[in-house]
Every structure is written in structure tokens, then in C-alpha cells.
Amino acid sequence: MSELLILGIIIAVVILFFNRDRIKNRFFPDRQKNYTIDDKFNSDKREREKEIDRLLSKMGKNGINDLSPKDRKKLNELSKM
Numbered sequence: 001m002s003e004l005l006i007l008g009i010i011i012a013v014v015i016l017f018f019n020r021d022r023i024k025n026r027f028f029p030d031r032q033k034n035y036t037i038d039d040k041f042n043s044d045k046r047e048r049e050k051e052i053d054r055l056l057s058k059m060g061k062n063g064i065n066d067l068s069p070k071d072r073k074k075l076n077e078l079s080k081m
Contacts, residue, residue: 052078 016023055075059067067075 048078048081 035074052075054070055067055078058071059075
């Protein structure tokens with residue numbers, strides 16, 4: 001009986017370990033850390049720059065023909081901001 005209890009505890013710990021991110025996000029969600037309008041603007045700007053960098057690196061590997069029409073439109077919109 002005690003072997004089954006120990007095995008059950010080990011299995012529970014392993015399951016919790018592999019689901020720790022899901023558990024953390026459910027009970028302790030990330031809060032927005034933008035305290036001012038400037039923080040929000042800078043955060044949005046960083047996100048736009050990351051997206052532009054992702055699209056440019058995709059284009060840099062195989063040329064502009066590698067971008068889908070959706071990606072081209074997105075890159076065009078982001079570059080005008």
C-alpha cells in the first residue's frame with residue numbers, strides 16, 4: 001500500500017512539473033506593467049520592431065518572394081507607422 005502511495009505522489013509531482021506554466025498563468029496571470037502613456041507607447045514600439053525584424057529576417061533568407069501577400073501587407077503597414 002505504501003508503495004502505491006509513493007508512486008502516486010511521484011506521478012503527481014511529475015504532472016505538476018510539466019504543467020507548471022499553465023498552473024502559474026491560471027492562478028498568477030501577468031499584469032500589464034505600463035504605468036504611463038510613454039511606457040505603453042514604448043512597449044508598442046518594441047512589439048512593432050520585433051515584428052518588422054521577424055519579417056525582414058524571413059525576407060533576408062530567401063528574398064522578397066518568400067513573403068506571403070499577408071506578410072507583405074503587414075510589413076508595409078508597420079513600416080509606415
